[in-house]
Amino acid sequence: MTLLAITSQKGGVGKTTCSLNLAFSFARRGRKTLLVDTDPQGAIGLSLAGRAREGRGLAECLEGNLSLLEAVIETRETDLDLLPVGHPAPARIARWVADLEDGYLLEDLLAPARERYDLVLIDTPSGLTGPTMGALRIADGILIPLQAEPLALRSVPAVLAMVAQLRQEGRGPHFAAIVLTMMQSREEASLKVAQETWQLFPPELVLEAVVPRDPVFLEASAEGVPVGLLRRRPPAVAAVFDQIAAELEERLGFTHEEGDDEAIPLVD
Ligand SMILES: Nc1ncnc2c1ncn2[C@@H]1O[C@H](COP(=O)(O)OP(=O)(O)OP(=O)(O)O)[C@@H](O)[C@H]1O
Ligand SMILES: [Mg+2]
Numbered sequence: 001m002t003l004l005a006i007t008s009q010k011g012g013v014g015k016t017t018c019s020l021n022l023a024f025s026f027a028r029r030g031r032k033t034l035l036v037d038t039d040p041q042g043a044i045g046l047s048l049a050g051r052a053r054e055g056r057g058l059a060e061c062l063e064g065n066l067s068l069l070e071a072v073i074e075t076r077e078t079d080l081d082l083l084p085v086g087h088p089a090p091a092r093i094a095r096w097v098a099d100l101e102d103g104y105l106l107e108d109l110l111a112p113a114r115e116r117y118d119l120v121l122i123d124t125p126s127g128l129t130g131p132t133m134g135a136l137r138i139a140d141g142i143l144i145p146l147q148a149e150p151l152a153l154r155s156v157p158a159v160l161a162m163v164a165q166l167r168q169e170g171r172g173p174h175f176a177a178i179v180l181t182m183m184q185s186r187e188e189a190s191l192k193v194a195q196e197t198w199q200l201f202p203p204e205l206v207l208e209a210v211v212p213r214d215p216v217f218l219e220a221s222a223e224g225v226p227v228g229l230l231r232r233r234p235p236a237v238a239a240v241f242d243q244i245a246a247e248l249e250e251r252l253g254f255t256h257e258e259g260d261d262e263a264i265p266l267v268d
Contacts, residue, residue: 001114002252004121005135005142005173009155011126013147014181016043017217018244019123022143024226025241027080031118031254034072036110037085038100038124038131040093045084049224057086061109062096068112076229081117097130103137103171110138119252128162137166139173141252143244145211146197148183148190153197175251178206179244182213209243 006019016039023035037044038058045057051073060066061083073082088096099105113120122139124132136142144159146152156178166172180197184190190213197206216235220227228238 001110001117002119002141002254003110003135003139004119004248004252005124005132005139006121006145007124007132007136007142007159008126008144008146009128009158010147010152013126013152014145014211015126016047016123017221018143018145018179018181018211018241019121020044020047021226021228021238021241022244022248023080023121024077024228025245026119026121027075027077028228028242029245029249030079031245031249032079032116034081034083034113034117034120036083036120036122038106038122038135039085040088040097040125040131042085043125044082044123047221047224048082055084055086057084058109059086059088059092059096061086062088062099062105063092068109069116100131100134101129103134106131106134107138118254128158133162136162136173137171141175141177141248142173143248144176144178145181146178146193148180148193148197148210148213150189150193153193153200156201176205177248177251179209179211180206181211183210184213207244207247209240209247211240211244212237 006015008015019035023033026033035044055073056066057071061068061071071083075082110120122135124135144156146156160176163172163176178201180194183194214237216227216237220230223230228234
């Protein structure tokens with residue numbers, strides 16, 4: 001099992017949107033994927049219709065009332081399961097957030113997922129505290145969504161510095177990747193942020209794929225589905241997450257299974 005955390009210091013940059021749509025793409029590519037919501041505000045659950053919103057989840061697992069595999073929700077997509085955040089009691093949230101910070105509790109909780117999933121994606125709350133720190137400590141890699149808007153760049157070095165520090169301590173992700181989000185390629189301010197990003201960070205740190213700003217994301221969250229399920233023939237932006245998944249697979253060190261590297265004849 002490989003663990004990918006989706007993290008940013010700044011809020012509202014597209015973490016939850018990327019987590020959900022990327023998890024869907026990985027599953028479509030045949031990776032057995034579990035998407036875990038660690039945001040006490042229930043970001044993933046709120047973005048989805050149905051049981052993921054109402055059901056039990058991480059909070060109930062942490063209270064010891066439920067095991068991980070009992071809490072996991074299967075989805076329409078065969079290889080995609082969800083662990084919603086559940087319903088943390090308001091008075092317990094501060095404690096709950098603090099308990100997750102050192103990563104050990106999260107690691108224990110996710111232990112049953114080890115055999116069952118190829119990939120666990122963790123959506124985290126913004127900031128570098130609580131569950132976000134826990135996820136950073138145990139993750140193999142992190143994806144940092146960077147909103148292509150002025151000032152957004154400022155918060156990225158703090159995340160990278162934290163990753164470097166954790167690595168020095170012998171924990172922390174092997175790699176970080178930045179993905180530009182909410183890109184408006186016809187807006188000068190947005191383009192400027194993209195250019196600064198490409199100049200500031202080494203090429204291997206910034207993914208080629210860029211998530212455009214598109215009203216279809218609002219439509220998808222109103223319907224409570226990933227963009228790939230918004231309609232039978234998904235909108236163009238859905239393909240961006242397939243590209244991100246393909247780029248990340250290399251960084252995550254996913255080995256090709258036998259036969260994977262060979263071209264498939266178009267006509268037998
Ligand atoms: N590429 C996009 N184009 C248009 N709207 C987007 C895009 N990505 C995200 N959004 C919208 O922006 C808002 C914030 O996105 P999202 O919830 O994914 O950010 P977040 O980083 O998870 O926020 P938080 O820090 O609160 O957890 C949501 O309303 C979402 O639908
Ligand atoms: Mg979120």
